[in-house]
Amino acid sequence: xxxxxxxxxxxxxxxxxxxxxxxxxxxxxxxxxxxxxxxxxxxxxxxxxxxxxxxxxxxxxxxxxxxxxxxxxxxxxxxxxxxxxxxxxxxxxxxxxxxxxxxxxxxxxxxxxxxxxxxxxxxxxxxxxxxxxxxxxxxxxxxxxxxxxxxxxxxxxxxxxxxxxxxxxxxxxxxxxxxxxxxxxxxxxxxxxxxxxxxxx
Numbered sequence: 001x002x003x004x005x006x007x008x009x010x011x012x013x014x015x016x017x018x019x020x021x022x023x024x025x026x027x028x029x030x031x032x033x034x035x036x037x038x039x040x041x042x043x044x045x046x047x048x049x050x051x052x053x054x055x056x057x058x059x060x061x062x063x064x065x066x067x068x069x070x071x072x073x074x075x076x077x078x079x080x081x082x083x084x085x086x087x088x089x090x091x092x093x094x095x096x097x098x099x100x101x102x103x104x105x106x107x108x109x110x111x112x113x114x115x116x117x118x119x120x121x122x123x124x125x126x127x128x129x130x131x132x133x134x135x136x137x138x139x140x141x142x143x144x145x146x147x148x149x150x151x152x153x154x155x156x157x158x159x160x161x162x163x164x165x166x167x168x169x170x171x172x173x174x175x176x177x178x179x180x181x182x183x184x185x186x187x188x189x190x191x192x193x194x195x196x197x198x199x200x201x
Contacts, residue, residue, distance in 0.1 A: 029065040032069045042079055046084050049103070052103045054105040055104065055106050070103065107185075113134050132172075133166070138180065138181050140160050140188050143155070164176065
């Protein structure tokens with residue numbers, strides 16, 4: 001079969017598999033934080049998570065993981081010992097939730113090659129040319145809306161940026177970028193927890 005392919009077709013196939021192998025997975029949800037109930041929470045009542053949405057094309061598969069991690073980070077920052085979910089945990093007798101938090105997350109990842117250094121890795125030294133210079137930029141924006149006793153209390157916007165350039169074998173070294181994305185996601189959630197404390201004290 002390879003004999004039936006011309007040079008352009010072989011090059012196209014090689015480049016296709018090259019880009020498949022170097023894809024960055026931006027679904028890097030931070031690991032939940034371990035925390036025990038504290039006798040000194042900032043809020044001595046239930047805190048409910050209402051809307052929680054991650055706006056990406058395939059967010060359905062991992063929004064629950066984001067929410068679970070966020071709830072653990074709120075507990076770890078001593079926001080409250082009882083961080084609950086409106087859809088599952090709300091007390092039917094309550095007319096209104098004392099503290100309600102709605103979250104929207106907007107991740108954005110951009111990556112590009114510096115072609116004047118990288119082009120020999122496409123052809124003729126596909127996969128072998130060591131200078132594969134790739135710039136990565138990740139931005140995650142988090143919008144937090146806090147309501148108290150059913151009344152809008154405050155809106156918080158937090159943006160976390162991360163940048164990294166891989167110069168040697170940038171096609172393949174994706175784990176460093178995925179780790180960078182995970183750390184940025186952790187930072188934006190942790191900053192949000194601290195901002196919630198500041199606005200509710």
